[in-house]
Amino acid sequence: MKPSTPVKLLAAVCFAASLSITSCKKGELIQLPLPIKSNDKVFKSAIFKQKLQEQLVGARGYQFVITHKGQVSDTAAFGIGSVNGDRSSVNAFVNIASVTKTLTAITALKYLDAFSIDNEIGPWLPSSWNRHADVRKLTFRQLLTHTSGIRGSGTSWSSLISTAGAKIDSPKTYAYSNINFALFRAMIPKLHDSITFRNQEYDLGTTAFQSWMSGEYIRLVQAYVISRSGIGQRGCAPVAGRTFQMLNEAPSRLNGVSHTDWTEFCGGGGFVLTTMDMSRVITYLAEKDIILSDNKKLLMDTYRLGWNRVFPVEGGMAYGHGGALYSDVNQSDSLDVGDVGLQTLIMKFPARVQLALSINSVDSTWRNTSGIVKAAFDAAWVKE
Template sequence: MKTLTPVKFCAAVLFTAGIGLTSCEQFELPLPIKSNDKVFKTEIFKKKLQESLQGARGYQFVITHKGQVADTAAYGIGSTSGMAADVNGFVNIASVTKTLTAVTVLKYLDAFTIDDKIGPWLPSSWSKHSHIANLTFKQLLTHKSGIRGGNTSWSTLMSVVGSKIDSPKTYSYSNINFALFRAMIPKLHDSITLREKEKTLSAVEFRRWMSSEYIRLVNAHIIMKAGGSERGCAPVKGRTLQMMNEAPSRLDGAGHDDWTELCGGGGFVLTTMDMSRIITYLAEKETYISANKKLLMDTYRLGWVASYDVYGGKAFAHDGALYMERNGKDSLNVGDIGLQTLIVKLPARVQLAVSVNSVDSTWRGIHGMVRNAYNASWVKE
C-alpha cells in the first residue's frame, strides 16, 4: 500500500488592484513522483559488458560515474601460470598510450599551436627532410601526416624524419605519428636541457635520455597526477598479465618485451585501475588540461581513435591491441595470442577502462560492445 504524502499545489490569485497573492491548497498524492526520464544503471552496464566478453580467458574493467568508482569486474585468468584476472594486474596498454601522449603534448600548447610545424621541435642533430619538418602537430595527432608504418624504434624514427613522404596526407593510422613525440616532448618541456644533452651525450645515450625523459614527463603530467604510482614501459615482474588465446584452442600465452625504447604510440604498462583513474581525471577535472584544451582535443580527435553517438551525446575513446603470431599466418588467426585495451568517456559523467587478456580469430568490436551496453543501460525507473 502506498503512503499518501501531503503536497502543496499553489496558484496565483489576481485582484483587480493588480496585487498578486498566492493561494495554496493541500492535496494527498503518492510519493515519490516519478519522471518519464531515463536513468543510467551501472548494474545493467556491467552485466551487458560481461555478456559481451564471454569467451575471453580473462578480462578486467572499471566503471566510474560522477568521479567515483561505481563498479569493477575481473573474470578468469591473466596468464598461463594461473595468475588471476585482476584490475590491479599490469598490462601493456598498447595504443591507449597515444591518449597519454596527446594529453602530455597539449600540456605544452601555450608554447605552440596545433597548426605549428614540428621541425623546430625535433632534435637538431637529426637529418630532417622538408616533408617531415613542415608537418604540423595536428597532422601527427590526427594520423594525417602521410607517414606509414608501425615500427617505432629510434632507427626507424630517424629514417622517417630524414625521408620524403610519398603517401597522401589522408587519415592512415600509424604508430610512428605518436612515437615521434618521444623525441619532441622533452624539448617542449625544456629546450635548453635537451640541447645540452644533445651536445654532451653520445647519440645512443641521447636517445636513451629522450626515452626516459618522455616516460618521466608522462608520469609527472598524467599518471601521478591521477594518484597513481610511477609507471614505465617494461613488464612488472610477476605482476604483468599475458597475451593469450581463447578456447577451444589449447591454452597458450606469453608476455611482451620491454618497450622503454619504443614507447609513444604504445607501450606503457599500467593496471586497469590506472587507466580508469586517467580517463576519469581527464573527463572530470582540469588537472591535466583546461576545458578549452579538452574541447580542442574532442573537436579534432587529438588522441582519440574513435568518437561515436551514444544515448545522450558522444563517446570519445581509444583502444589498443597487441598480438603474437603462433601459426605462421599473416594477421590474427585462431591460435594466435594477444590482448585488447580501451578507455572511453561517455555522456552523463560515465567512464570506462577495459583490458581483455586474450584474442580469438578476429578482434573484438570493442567500441560497438561498449556502445550497445551503454545504450541498454538507460531505463525508466
Template sequence: MKHVVKPFACCAIAVVTLAGLNACKKEPPIQSNDKKFSTSLFKKNLQEALASARGYQFVITQNGQVADTAVYGIQDIGGTKSSLQSFINIASVTKTLTAATAVQYMLQKDVTIETKIGKWLPASWPIHPDIRDLTFKQLMTHTSGIRGSQTDWSPLMTTVGSPVTAPKTFEYSNINFALFRAMLPKLNDSVKFRQQELALSPGDFQQWMSQEYIRLVNVHVLSKAGIPTRGCAPVEGKMTQMMSEAPYRLIGSDFGNWTEKCGGGGWVLTTMEMSRIIVYLTHTNNILSPEERQLMDDNRLGWVARFPVTGGIAYGHDGALYVDRNKEEGLNWGDVGSQTLIIRLPAKVELAMGINSLGADWRKVYDIVALAYNKSWK
C-alpha cells in the first residue's frame, strides 16, 4: 500500500503549496506547455496514409489497453468485409515470435546469444564448418553471411552444408530465422530430439521438427499472451487474401500452407492477436522476463527496425509478401501482396497492422507510422 499512498500524498502537498502561493501573490495558475499524444489523431493520420488499400486493419494501444481500432475495405476478392478477427499470414513479423521464443532459452541453459549453433543443428545433417561456427546472435541479427529467402527443408539443409562466402555484415535473410525451426526443438529437449532423429525417417523427422517448433512458439509466446493455439496453415473460411490495388483490376491470391517452411515467416494470426503480442511483450513479464526483454532490445533480436520518433525510440518488425501475377520482373502494378507490422512507440503506444493489397511498390510502413505518430502530438 505504501507505493500507492505516497504519490497521492505528495500530490496533495503540492496542491496545497501552490494554492497558498497563488493566494499570496494573486498570480494566474501555472500552465503546462507539454504536448500530449492523441490516439484519435494518430488513427486519422494512419487512415489518410492507407487510403489506397483494398483493405486494412490496425489496432492502437496505449498503456497496455486498446485505445482505438480501424477496419476498412474488403479482405478478399469475394467482397468479404475486413475484420479485426480475420486471419492473415503475418509474414516476417513471425521473426519476432521466433526470437521471443529463442531468447527464453538463452538465459536458462548452457547457451547464450554468443554460443555457436553447430551443436544445436540436427546431427544427421552435413554441417559446413562455416555454419557450425556461426552464433545465435549472428542469425538473429542477420549478420551471419547467409543469403537467400527460400525456407523449405531442402534449401535449409543445402545452406547448412555449404560454405559462407558473403561478408558477415547485415543482410536480411529469411533463412537465418527459419533455421530455428530445426534448433528450437533441440534447445527445448536435446534427448527427445535425438531419439526422434534416430527413430524417424528424414521426412517424418522434418515434420516432427515443424510441429514441435509451432508447439514451442505457442507455449512460450502465444499462450502467455492469452491467444488460442495457432499455426502456420490457413484458417479455413477466415483468411484475408493478397490483392491488387486500383486502378488495376481486382485480383487476389491465397497465402498457402507454411507449416513446413515457417520460422522467418508464415504464422497466421489476426491483427488483434498481433496487438496482444506486442502489448504483452512490452507491458508485462508474461512472455519475457525483464532480463530477457533487455537482451532482446539491446541486441535487436527480432526487431528489424529501431529509429527515433517524438519522445524516444521505436522498435518494430514488418512483414511483406507478394505474388508475381503480371509476369514482369519485381513488384509492380498487377501483382498482389500484403504487408504487416507490429511496432512499439514512446508514450506507451503500440501499433499492430495488416494491409492486404499492393500497388506499384511496397509501402514504406515505418515512414508512414513515424510521420503519423510525430504529427499526433498536440
C-alpha cells in the first residue's frame, strides 16, 4: 500500500538509527520518507485471468467474466462454440446446467416469510399427486442440501410424480440428486399463490396443469432473480442461432450436439443464459440486497442452500455452484473420449470477487473446476 500524501507521525519515541534522524523532541512532527510499504497482499484480476487461462488449455471454447467490487474487471472468450465455427463469446447462450439450482434456491428463499426451511414440503406439493408419507415429511432444508434420501437424476414430470409417491429407503445423508431441486418446479408456484394454484389444478387437465406449473416456475425465477440482476427475458429453451453446442475436444474429430428444450424439465438444470448473464446473477447476489436480504444470504451460505462448491481460499471462504451436461455419443453409459458436453460455474470469493465460467467442451473426464478456480484465485494475491 503506497500512501498518496506524506505521512506525518507524532514522535513519542525517537528511532534515530532506522530513520536517519539525529535527534527528536517530544511532541515534534517527523516527516517520514516515502513510500511506506505494507506486507498486505492485494488481489489482481489480471493474474486471476492468466492463471485461469493456463488451466483451461485444451478446451474447444471457454468464456469467463471476473467482477471485482461490483464491476466487470476482466473477461475472456477463447475458441469456438459450435461445429460451424461460431466464435467464443461471453454474450452467447449456454444451458447453464446445475447452476440452475442456485437460481431455484434463491427463488424459494424469497418465500421464507411464508415458511421455514425446516417446514415439511407435503402441503406445498400438488394435492392431486399421490404423496408418500416419507416425501410429505421431508423439509425444504433437506431438498436444498441434497439430504432428503431421494436418489436419481430424471426431472420429467413423470419422474417427479413417481418420486413423490414412493417410499424413501436411502439414508438421509448427502447424495446429489437433480430431483431435489426439480420438485421446486411444482412447489414454487404454490408458494407464490396457493389459491390460483388450487384453481389451476382443479380446472386444467394433467398435461395442461404441468405446463402451467413449468411456466410459472420460469416466470417467478425470471421475476425474482433474472430481472433483478438487470437481465432481459430468459427461459429454458435454446435461443435460435445464439446458443453454443456441447462439443468434444481434440485430438478427436470435431463433433457437436445442440441443446434441446428444457422448459418442461427445468429446476435442477436447464436455464439458458449467457456467461455475462451468470456473472450478473452472482454479482448482484453478492453485492446488492435487491435479490436477497443480507439475512437470507447468510442463511444460504451457512447451510449451503443452493451451493455445492464451498471451500477455503485466500482471505476466507468461496461459495458457488457448478454444472455439467454431456451427450453419450458412443453409448458407453459414461463420459469418455468422443462424447460432447459442457461445464459451468458461478463463484463468489472474498474481497468482493465473483466469477462466471462456461466451458463448452469435454474430454474423457470432467475438469475439476473447483480446483482450477481455487488455484487461480489463490495465486492472484500479491504483495505490492
